[in-house]
Amino acid sequence: MHLRTFDYSVMKELQYINKYFLKYRTKLLLGLLITIVARIFSLFAPRLIGNSLTAVEQYLQQTDGDVEQIRNILWVNILIIIGTTLVSGFLTFWMRQTIINVSRYIEFDLKNEIFWHYQRLTQRFYKNNRTGDLMNRISEDVGKVRMYVGPAFMYSVNTISLFVIVISYMISIAPELTLYTILPLPILSVTIYKLSRIINIKSTLVQEMLSKMSSFAQESFSGIAVIKSYNLQPKMNSNFDTLASQSYKKNMALVKVQAWFFPLMILLIGCSNLIVIYVGGNQYINSEIEIGVLAEFIIYVNMLTWPVAVVGWITSIVQQAEASQKRINDFLIEQPEIVDGPGVLQKVEGNLSFKNVSLCYPETEIQALNNINLEISKGTTIGVIGNIGSGKSTFLDLISRLYDPSEGKIELDGKDLKEYRLEELRSFIGYVPQNAFLFSESIEDNIRFGAVNAKEDEIIEATKKAAVHKNIIEFKEGYKTLLGERGVTLSGGQIQRVSIARVLIKDPTILLLDDCLSAVDTDTEEEILKHLKSVSKDKTTLIVSHRISSIKHADQIIVFENGKIVQQGKHVDLIGVKGYYKELSEKQQTDNSK
Ligand SMILES: Nc1ncnc2c1ncn2[C@@H]1O[C@H](COP(=O)(O)OP(=O)(O)OP(=O)(O)O)[C@@H](O)[C@H]1O
Ligand SMILES: [Mg+2]
Incomplete structure (x- = not known):
């Protein structure tokens, strides 16, 4: 299957944002560090759940097991699970606080930069470009770029650190089972990517229709006096009707694709679970692994699927951001043809x-x-x-x-x-x-x-x-x-x-x-x-x-x-x-x- 994932040469336009990444590097590095620590803490729970199961199984197989001892083990495990989950949750909160905040700072900077630049440009530029277009680039397009510097960046860091940490750990305890566990993940990622692409294309169409409808409505309201005095209401109504029904069709097309998103994800996650249970179950029956490892792996599959699904989503966000940044850059490279002179230090008289x-x-x-x-x-x-x-x-x-x-x-x-x-x-x-x-x-x-x-x-x-x-x-x-x-x-x-x-x-x-x-x-x-x-x-x-x-x-x-x-x-x-x-x-x- 042909997959255009992270081809960094495609991100030519987005390199413009790098100066902002550099500006906020300390905060971003902090976010990165917090993410990694949060992921390490999230590993404790599955490990301890696995441990507990193995301990219970061993106790059941023994005839002279000590109930008190096993109860103590379980209590300690439960307390550690609660503690580490709390720490991991707290750190995840801070991960969002640092990285998403940075994306808002960058959004703020970029909007200011564009606005300043717009103000330097000459009458000619304003005559040649529609106001709506200028507004869109400073709002919608900057918003799309923010999705790249914020959520896309955050989830990439999250996914990569989770992957490196969880998978290397999984390989260390059961290499073969690990292979089976991660086998369906690329399929999941590609599917989500394809679906996200279709959703993006369709939602762009919906957006276009929406802006057509709102410009139509806006112009009608501004020109309401003309419309009334020329009795144009029926004509305007039917024009609006046509636009609205086109918009409705585009929306329905989008909703149909969106409806596939979650069922498909659940189906694929279900398949991964089945594979782990089947392969892991067989290994357990053959005494190759402990029951705890099997339980642990099922939890890992569910921990990994969402980040993997996100890879597809991130890819499409990056592509959208690239397109938006290109539109922004098109205007940023525009230079005013009327430029400052060196300056004349004298009081003018007005000849x-x-x-x-x-x-x-x-x-x-x-x-x-x-x-x-x-x-x-x-x-x-x-x-x-x-x-x-x-x-x-x-x-x-x-x-x-x-x-x-x-x-x-x-x-x-x-x-x-x-x-x-x-x-x-x-x-x-x-x-x-x-x-x-x-x-x-x-x-x-x-x-x-x-x-x-x-x-x-x-x-x-x-x-x-x-x-x-x-x-x-x-x-x-x-x-x-x-x-x-x-x-x-x-x-x-x-x-x-x-x-x-x-x-x-x-x-x-x-x-x-x-x-x-x-x-x-x-x-x-x-x-x-x-x-x-x-x-x-x-x-x-x-x-x-x-x-x-x-x-x-x-x-x-x-x-x-x-x-x-x-x-x-x-x-x-x-x-x-x-x-x-x-x-x-x-x-x-x-x-x-x-
Ligand atoms: N920004 C522009 N781009 C292209 N053509 C223009 C532009 N502004 C004016 N023109 C054209 O230049 C010519 C002179 O326009 P200008 O506005 O200077 O006339 P004016 O004498 O001020 O007219 P009025 O008395 O109606 O104000 C007109 O033919 C007009 O169509
Ligand atoms: Mg004039």
Whole structure:
């Protein structure tokens, strides 16, 4: 029979974990030692049971035996059996405590390592991989690897030490009977291995179905408003039904195989027992062995079968862990393409200079920016406007190095952005992205992301400037109001304004505002712009907007079209020349006066 057991060259990916084994080597060695001692203690019971039987048999064969003496022997034996079993049980408890604990430490370390690594990776990585997949690797896959460092390791140590100790002892007292006893064990192990493989494959399918069902349910709940207003309930129901019945079938297939597991094990253990009783019984009848040895061996068979069965199970755990570690390693070797520069030890003033900057997104081959040349002096406000998809957000992303230009370079105070350390560069920049995101924390804590140590009055000052203070104090919990996932309890305009408060409290040198007044009415917009004007006096500010009203007071306005700057100048100049800006301005004016 072909058996792929412990082929260590197959465990290429799992070698990554070795550094953690090394880190916890003292605890693991202790676990190993405890296991060995526990197994030695577990040998006493069968030996003494055998001894007792032999003693009783000898007493029965004697005519002048002393009952008191035999009773004493039995009592002593019983006490030793109880004592050693207790010690062995206690040590087994500590074996779990040390080895399984280490596996939890390693799980903790590995999860942290992956999370840290994820955080270093760039936007591109997050665009190319699904969030569910990232989550799975840090939870499910790490869990499978933990099974390898914990239970698989522990049972391997246990099985090996039991084997070496018990079998060498068995050979020393009855070599031939030992051979018969261990003969069926490999068959047991192979069978369990095959069965575990099938169970694993089937349970992977069940898992996949489960995650399909939960993503379907999750998406339906998030989109419940759309589903209801388009009367899609019956269609969604039948789609869910189909998924559920597929899941049911996969589950049933799994349960059928699982049902074989224990009966098969009991059958095989039964066979081993029969062989020992038959062969050992014959040897006893021929006076080759004592009755005690026979009894002892029956106990050994039952002691050995479970660990042997476990070998099959361990093998399949190791294979699963290997597959999971491969998935983890795939992401761990992924290197961020945006890297730190050596660092620039100077205070920045905020002069930005774009030199022949182009950006082509490799995945879509979309030329988002095309040969941009622009000088932005410190302390000025730049308005950025242009059609949907004309490259405005991309333009801002380049400044905080969420992406690097594919051609050309951007300088901050005469130094290439790539010369700055990322953390350093980003500490100068305040960015409100187009789809502002708030965390599921209190409003106050969300604002504190801008400045961790901000005092209460500073927070209030920022929210007043962002014209959201009044809204916040209307909530029952005020600044302590908890926001649900994606800040669902706030309206779009409120989210935008809290995000503006968050950036204002950071007090950055360069302020990037990407369409963050789109959901705010014109009066509020005006109020915020007035405050922004006063705070942004010494800041380089870039405001992206679709509304002329947001940017018309800017020192310089640039108009994007298909990734190119097509118009540039002040409001008064631009409305005087034919082009996108003039048209848009006139259109928005007539819209407003309607
Ligand atoms: N991460 C990305 N990967 C691939 N293509 C992208 C990515 N982000 C943007 N694009 C593409 O680049 C072009 C410019 O997009 P960008 O988001 O900069 O436009 P925008 O001017 O901000 O548009 P809007 O006014 O709708 O916000 C678009 O065609 C868009 O599809
Ligand atoms: Mg945009």
